[in-house]
Amino acid sequence: MPVLARLLVAASLITQAPAAPPAGLVAALETLRDQKSYSWEIINSDPGPVEQKIETRRGTVTTVQQNTSPNLKGQIDRNGDMLIRREWADGLRLDTVITATGGMVTNTPEGWLDDREILTAQAEERLRGQAPTPRFAWLRRADRPDIRRPDQELVPFLKSPGPFEFTGDSYILRMRSRSGDPARPNEDNAEPATSVTVTMNLRGGVIRDYEVKIEGTHRTSRSRIAIPVSEQRIVILTYVPVSRIDLPREAREKLDRSRRPAGAR
Numbered sequence: 001m002p003v004l005a006r007l008l009v010a011a012s013l014i015t016q017a018p019a020a021p022p023a024g025l026v027a028a029l030e031t032l033r034d035q036k037s038y039s040w041e042i043i044n045s046d047p048g049p050v051e052q053k054i055e056t057r058r059g060t061v062t063t064v065q066q067n068t069s070p071n072l073k074g075q076i077d078r079n080g081d082m083l084i085r086r087e088w089a090d091g092l093r094l095d096t097v098i099t100a101t102g103g104m105v106t107n108t109p110e111g112w113l114d115d116r117e118i119l120t121a122q123a124e125e126r127l128r129g130q131a132p133t134p135r136f137a138w139l140r141r142a143d144r145p146d147i148r149r150p151d152q153e154l155v156p157f158l159k160s161p162g163p164f165e166f167t168g169d170s171y172i173l174r175m176r177s178r179s180g181d182p183a184r185p186n187e188d189n190a191e192p193a194t195s196v197t198v199t200m201n202l203r204g205g206v207i208r209d210y211e212v213k214i215e216g217t218h219r220t221s222r223s224r225i226a227i228p229v230s231e232q233r234i235v236i237l238t239y240v241p242v243s244r245i246d247l248p249r250e251a252r253e254k255l256d257r258s259r260r261p262a263g264a265r
Contacts (some may be wrong), residue, residue, distance in 0.1 A: 021157065022164055025171045025200065028207045033155045037241040039075040040150050045232040069233070070141075076149065077242040084147060092138055097247060098147055103255045106142045109135075112251045114258045118142050150235055154200070154210065169202040209236045 021029075070086040080100030087093045095107040104115045113121070118139060125136040157173060165172040175196045194216030201209050214231040247255075 021160065022166055022171065024202065024205070025164065025166070026158060028200070028202050028205060029155055029158050031206050032151045032237070035151065035239065036080075037076055037078045037243075039073070039238040039240065039242065041074075041236045041238075042072040043234045043236070044069040044071055045234075069231070074149065075242050075245065077245045079244065081245050082147065082149070083245045084145065086141075086145065088141070092141065094138070094142055094145075096142075096145055096147075097245060097251060097255070099255060103258050105251050105254045105258070106145075107251070108142055109138060112248075112254045113142070114254055115144070116258070150207075150210075150237060154198075154207065157198070171200045171202070173198045173200075206239065207237060209234060211235075 068088070070088045072084055072086050074082065074084040076082045082098045083095065084098075085093065085095050096104065097106075098104045105112050106114075106118065108118075122136065122139045122143060125133060125139065160173060160175075165174075175198075177194045194214065197211075197213045197215075199211045199213075200207050201211075211234050212232070215228075216230075217228050
């Protein structure tokens, strides 16, 4: 299932009537956009493995759906450096630091690695030509994480065609892609439509938390069977400034080396 960030890039595919965002929400989004430093937490809903039975022309197909996205805690300091801590249900935890200049290092089971070292290690695992190893599994998770901050995710709604629903201090935006016909998911060769619901909750004129719910269908590669899929997550914002992300010496040395030209290392 594509994440919300990819759906926002394809904003032209959203079918809604033009409507300006409510003034209160515009002010809250502008406040978030102007934050130089803040923290956030992403809680992904994981109901455990869910069995689904899909009726097709050739009989019943059984599928199992489970959310494998990690929970995440992130913060951006006054210098623009960012720390994200991801934790998966199987116990793996990866801390990644992204500097304002684009440098990136991740604390892995083998210590702090920069993005080039992670890519090199993945290539080494593939060259061995064996079945995927536990090392290859965590290397894939460490490689190029989604580093989109809440302000980067929500501020584009300032240009959203809407319409917005609101109750009290909660604002709701519903979006749907045009591809496919959700009423006939098994009869259309195109990828079925995807619906996204974003609920933003305000307190004191600022966004304190928001919920993203994605519902749609995914077609299998060969049989083209449409399988219902869903994703739900809650993002909690904390507007307490962070002076500087505290990094161990090993991580800072790794970042310093990654900034130097290849011949000077």
